[in-house]
Amino acid sequence: MHDSAESAEPPFPYPLLEALRTSPGGTAFEQGDRRVSRGELLDLIGRLAAALRDAGLGPGRGVAIRAGVSPEAFAAHMAAHALGCRVLCVRPGYTPRLLAHVFGMDIDAVIIDASTATPELFQAAGPATMLSLGPVAGAADLLEHPGDGGPLQVTARPEDVALLIFTSGSTGEPKGCGVTYRALGAHWSWHPRNWSPIATALAGSFQRFLLFGTLSATVILDYVMLCLLGGGTAVIPEEDGGPLFPYAIERHRITGSVMAAPRLCAMLDVLRDERVDVGSLRAVMVGGSSISAHRLTEAVERLGPVVYHGYGMTESGLISILTPDDLARFPDRAPASVGPPHPGVEISVRDEEGRPVPTGRTGEIHVRTPYLMAGYWGRPEETAEVLRDGLLRTRDLGHLDENGLLHLVGRIRDVIMVNAMVVYAGPIERVLAAHPDVAEAYVTGAPDERTGEAVHAFVVPAAGRAPDPGALTELVRADLGADSVPRTITTVSTVPVAASGKPDKRALLEQYGPAES
Template sequence: MPARDAEPFPRAVLDALDAAADRPVLEHGARAVAGAEVLDLVARIAAGLRGAGLGPGDGVALLLGVTPEAFAVILAAHAVGARVVGVRPGLPDAQLRHLLGLDIAAVVTDSGVEHPTLAATAPRTLTVDSLCAARADSGALRLAGRPGDVARLIHTSGSTGVPKACAQTYAAMAAGWAARPEGWPPAIRELAPRMERHLVFGTLSSFVMFEYAVMAIAAGGTAVVAERPELPGAIVHHRATSSVVTVPRLAKLVAAQRRDPADLSSLRALMVSGSPLTAARHREALDVLGPVVFHGYGQTETGTISMATPGDPPGSVGVPPAAVDVEVRDGRGAPAPVGVDGELFVRTPAQSSGYWADPEQSADVFADGWVRTRDLGHLDPDGRLHLTGRTRDVVIVNANLHYAGPIERVIAEHPDVAEAYVVAAPDEDTGEAVHAFVVPAAGRSPDPAALRALVADRLGAACAPTRVTAIAEPPLAPSGKPDKRLLSTET
């Protein structure tokens, strides 16, 4: 057996649970589950998985809610060395069949769940109750993950394309710092003490939700399950000190606080992720909610790249930590000067090794140890990272390519506009034209002619929206991000 400090993931998480043996680490309704109880669940579930013949390299799909048992199942599946595939609830049958076709040996579900697609396509279904009923193996829990094996497949949101399965190895997961306070970068060291009661919801299949729960536990806090995740109600009900929100959820929370303020005195940190936060929206959130906004930037392929703290200037995503390399490259692949936009290439300790069973896409994104983010941005003289768009989020007007991000930011600067989303619309004269969907500011009614003039003045006539459509809010993908593909169907 390898030395303890050489053991694979999830050793650091198990150590954090052991250090919290006598205190609540998970709260679910009336249940307060201590670290020792979670460790016992992990040991029994791991024994149940091994008893079912599952071990290193086997694909295990998890279709679970947010419970202490679901948390333990994830850790147990990694303990036996499986390749874990999280399945978000509510996926269309076609997507679920796709996931179950990724060389899956078994599916684990909550007890009592009946799903016709699972019954028709899953090779074998195991329930949480049956796994928890297993007898734990004697002695210390044996961790079987092999460094080069794929530990989990994390699917991209697909906000600008088809979701892809990012393959993260056991070595990469062991290099992650969520459960290792000694490895936390400065922004996380500022965030962690604010996570005494960290709100979790939705699905632990989200690697963001899972890893922030792990971080809260490692920081000495409790992961609190919100059965009803609506904000601000969940924060008030659970006296939560922290949570993760997307930009649309943040906008709704800020609007609700302006309209009818709730008692958010317990709140100390909101981690905003999933899409860029404009400087104006960032400032508004800080003004309304106070110094609680942490603006994170990362990708499914890379994990966390950078994070802005409440003290960073609105509009930036903070200074990348020392363990993360960021290069801004121009169109020729050469380093761009400070302050000049280019495409971002990054290296992180826990990045994925490629896309599962997709060598062509992998070769396009993963090269020479770097991940091509397809995001545009720049580093300022203080080393802070600023995001400005996506390389593929474009409108092609008269064969000239125009990025949607800069157009959206100009429109969002207008006082009548709270949010702006730009997509390409077919145009008989120019091939494509700009179609802007705008969320009006409270009590305002944006004038399309004024928005066109603003964009034309700042970016040129080709970028001016030929159509402007007011919407109450953007449609959301299952990940919670704005889904511009659905907007594109309305052009």
């Protein structure tokens, strides 16, 4: 979230620890009736670091964390980083096979809590030391450690991998993207004078940040960090219904949060029918998945000039960001874009030969960021395919317009082979979502005896509308041609969300099947 400075920065997580030391009396976390002060959080990080050190962990050692959202889970992340460990962010919902896969990446210890302690997880952990946040049978309770009484020393080494962040694994096994401590130091400058204007604005808006989902999602962890660095409070809701709908925003007077497009759209649907006070909001970051232009415009109309839209990748972090100022300056073009490059990020759009293309022409998006991954853990060949001369091949297609806004067109990887012809899902989704009867559109492919693969579309209707599959079919045919026409178009009321927070197209296909249009 911050511009990189040329001078050497103190190692991560020094910036956070220093911020907690300078204002120990403020509230860091709020969870129900519980309040954890910034000083208490700092003490908790120090105590957990001492416990981890006594468990034999330190620079270069691998620690997997699979715990619920809590102050203790966040503190465990920061304690492991203070020691210089390589931290694995383990998403919920992994099958036993995938757990064994990620735990097989040179892991020395696994940290769990009562909410995640399953027999499958223990079995997948293999010989790794089992540690817990609270009492769990078969694991050593880190919270019982009294601490060593000394000041917390950061022993991270700049070139060591600090984080292994996993790709979604929509095809094959998830890959671990290694981000070094040097990259995290560039990402989280310890002094506000090095922050970008966008980071400064967001930090000021995250004084009461709605924290939900999973800390294994780096987009969540990033914005919790920004909240705490800016002196804010992370609010963990406990009520049923929680953050998916706007009631938690009203109840807790939330000023900022981050959510994927399906969650934002669900919130907008509630606000259309119910009177809920969300006037406390000052920033809502939409990330993790694309959102249609008219839904983004609706969000601005209902919530006010508080909506941000971020585009990024696991491998690169944040690439571009659409701000309220961008939406106000370019009301006709900005909602269909993902904004200009984030400060400190270089975007280059290139053709199939790797040559830069002119403004306005579509090509593959290449990026260079201060917090780019060092590579895929244990996969040098695949790393070489996407990282060249410090540039990352995103495998996304798009173009930069004359205003510097980035427009996504499709994904090289998100393709459907129809009669041996390459069909991109992204353009079909945009055509469908542009119809006034459609609020959201999702397109995927499935095996087909006649054409190899066939296109299948799922649409969420706009309020009070009933999409006509025939009309939608002709719209796609006229705009993109016959090969892109969906074999089936299914109307659904809601869209399942994967553990990553992104729309789960595979679950849509499994749940509804390729129903006839």
